[in-house]
Amino acid sequence: MKKIGVLTSGGDAPGMNAAVRAVVRKAIFHEMEVFGVYNGYQGLMEGNIKKMNIGSVGDIIQRGGTILYSARSEEFKTEEGQQKAIEQLNKFGIEGLIVIGGDGSFRGAEKLTQKGYPCIGVPGTIDNDIPGTDYTIGFDTALNTIIEAIDKIRDTATSHERTYVIEVMGRNAGDLALWAGLADGAESILIPERADDFQLVVDKLKRGQARGKKHSIIILAEGVGSGMEYGKRIEDATKMDTRVTVLGHIQRGGSPSGFDRVLASRLGAKAVDLLLAGKAGRVVGIQKNELVDHDIIEILKAPHHINEDMYKLSNELSI
Structure with missing residues (x-):
């Protein structure tokens, strides 16, 4: 494989740039040509594709x-x-595509893989x-970002002796x-994976x-419902x-943490390795600090689970 493409799709996430950088530089290190696809799958259909070099990701x-x-893109x-x-991929001679995004982005990668274009998903x-x-x-x-915001809100909650409901992102997952x-140290945590009692x-x-507590913090995942109504x-x-x-x-923006920069660099490079090895229809990941890859169809079918021990601990500590 001599020519590959890379695109980002879905909601942006801090560290996506670090992943793009890793893909481009790892591929060039292995004497491959890399093409950046702009504006996700919409840009792919429109041919908004440009060749990248080392300086492109400086x-x-x-x-x-x-x-x-x-x-x-609904059209895609x-x-x-x-x-x-596919016509644009053929036009540019792109032999494999790395897709950085979430499950919706991976569904697109799955479709292209089924049609003969090897794709690797990077979870962003x-x-x-x-x-x-x-x-x-x-x-x-x-x-x-959320922790910093809650710390500041707690100062106000304490000063005015108020209860604060803080709605955070996460779509249908409660991890954030x-x-x-x-x-x-929130008093209550409301997530989609658990019934809202x-x-x-x-x-x-x-x-x-009753015991004299003057303020409280309640964290509400957006998948549970509206913070204003709650x-x-x-x-x-x-x-x-x-x-x-x-x-x-505000939760989407900002300079990525050191952890995210390293994670993105490792996952982006791993995706290039898989294409070089002739792999297709895979999603890279990290488990117990080891890089792994899984069949993209299995990932799309698998349910998301929260850390049960953490959820239990949060209830024990918020008595």
């Missing part, structure tokens, strides 16, 4: 977002859209919701909420109030002064 390892940009989900993409999403890897690129940075809640939250708040329910049920903060897209 000074980007510390930058958030993605220099290749990202876009969601169709047979016609996929055919357009702040949600940490990809099976087969302990961590996804961007999760650690987003987690630390769980990890942030445990790291910041509203009365338990209320009872815990009232017990704290905050109103809390205030109505407890009569406590309650405020809501929706952290929003």
Whole structure:
């Protein structure tokens, strides 16, 4: 294989640039040509493709977002859209494609692999919701952004003796909420993987109030519901002064953490190794600090699981 492409798709995540850098430089080290596909699958269909060199990825390892940009494309989900993409791959002579993104991005990679174009998936999403890897690129940075925000909110919650509901991202996964809640000592953590027992939250708040507790932090994963609505329910049920903060897209941005930079570099390079070895339809990951790869179909079918021990611990420590 002499010519490969790389694209980023779906929601951006800190560390995507580090992964692109690793793909480009690892491929050039092995005397391959690398083409950057801009604006995800939409750009692939439109032929928004440029050859990259070592300088193309200089000074980007510390930058958030993605220099290749990202876009969601409904057209690519169709047979016609996929055919357009294949025509562009043929036009540029691209023999293999590395896709950095989440499960939606991997579904596109699966389709192209089935049509004869080897693809390797690299998990890049702040949600940490990809099976087969302990961590996804961007999760650690987003987690630390959330922790910093909660630390500041807690100062205000303490000063005004208030209850705060903080809504965090994660789509249908609760990892960001769980990890942030445990790291910041939240009184309650509400995640999609567990039934929302509203009365338990209320009872815990009232017990704290009875022993003189002046403020509380509740972490709500967006997959559970609206933070604004939940905050109103809390205030109505407890009569406590309650405020809501929706952290929003601040969680996606910022310079990637050291962990994410190293993780992205390792996973990006591993993806190139797989293409060089003639592999296709694989997703790279890290488990127990060892690089692994899995069949992309198995990954797309597998359910996401939270760390049960962490969830149990969070409940034990928030009595």
